Amino acid sequence: MKVYVKHISLIAFVIAILTGCSGKKEITERTSSTYVPLEISLGLQRTMCYGSCPSFAFEVLNDGRASLTVGRFTEEVIGRHLDEGDYKxxxxxxEIDQITAYAEANGYLKLNDTYDDKRVMDLPVAISTINGKTVFNRYNGPNLDDLYSKIEELMSKANWIAEPGTQK
Incomplete structure (x- = not known):
């Protein structure tokens, strides 16, 4: 009788373990199939030069959250005055998907990562990011003005909210 009870207990234990594991696996699979990691879908940064070049850094995550750091001379790019500082x-x-699709259709993902000559100092840099691919474009790079214009138009339409610490 003791052996019989031990076998039943062992069988019940094995069944409990197997069904418990399959339930956890299903939950993990469901969770992993709906989880989308946050990443930068779209970005454009322009650096200063010795003149009146606009400077800013703009990024949009794949969930639509955007950030903008405004530097100097951005009125023309953004279409209105924003004080220097950080905005969300x-x-x-x-709209993000339309721009990233445009960039990908025009060969953005095949571009080199860097177009530069370190001896050239007074040219501003345009650093663009599309779905994880970043291109540093200062000297002898491809003409990405159409892409930059689309990104800047998106920036100009946004309802930016100043972060604490942004001067007014």
Missing amino acids: CTISVI
Whole structure:
């Protein structure tokens, strides 16, 4: 009788373990299939030069959260005055996808990572990011003005909210 009880207990224990593990696996699979890691979908940074070049850094995550750090001479790019500092907003994922699709269709992902000559000092840099691919474009790089214009137009339409510490 003791052997019989031990076998039943062992069988019940094995069944409990197997069903418990399969339930956890299902939860893990469900969780992992809906989890989307946050990453930068779209970005554009322009650096200063010795003249009146606009300087800013703009990034949008794949969930639409955007950040903008405003430097100097950005009125023309953004279409209005924003004080120097940090801003946040949310941008439509559809608009982000349109720009990233445009960039990818025009060969952005095949570009070199860097177009530069370290001896050239007075040219501003345009650093763009599309779905994880970043291109540093200062000297002898491809003409990405159409892409930059699309990104800057998106920036100009956004309803930017100043972060604490941004001067007014």
